[in-house]
Amino acid sequence: MSAEKMTEVEETLQRAVRLKKMVDRWQNSRTHCMWQTTLSQRRNPYAILRMQGTMEQELALADRHLLLVRRAALHQLFEEEHEQYRQELQRMGKAFYVERL
Template identity: 65%
Template sequence: MSVEKMAKLEERLQKAVGLKKMVERWQKSHTNCLWQMTLGQRRNFYAALRMRNAMAQEIVLANKQLLLVRQAALHQLFEKEHQQYQRELNQLGKAFYVERL
């Protein structure tokens, strides 16, 4: 082999080695990007689960509060009706029996 052919062959070999290193770097970078993306998706998934759990807890607490408010409104309505019945019976000259202790 001539010196020129050896030089050209060596240049090609160096280019091939450089290309191989570049491909390896790209593969590592690609793998790292995929890993980061899946990590981000997992974080988002767990964040969504936490948010869903928090929303469920808030709904439970809101339902409890709504129940308390409705019970208080119903109690107030019963008291109002009771007073109205007392007034009507007083107008008729009658009254509820109230046991005094």
């Protein structure tokens, strides 16, 4: 064999070795990921139950706060409409009856 052919074969062999190492690393990573997945699946039911409980509490609080915000907005709308009606009646020379105690 010629020297050029030998260097070409050596380079090919080195490339094959690098590819083999890369495939081995990929297989090890895949095995590790699969192991982590099964490990997390074994622990996951309890974590899921805790997360669901937390989510339910957060949704209940969010619903409560949304209700409070909507009530405040509705109250503000009623106040603005009342003021608008009072001004319209005042322009016509009329007024709301207000009982004073």
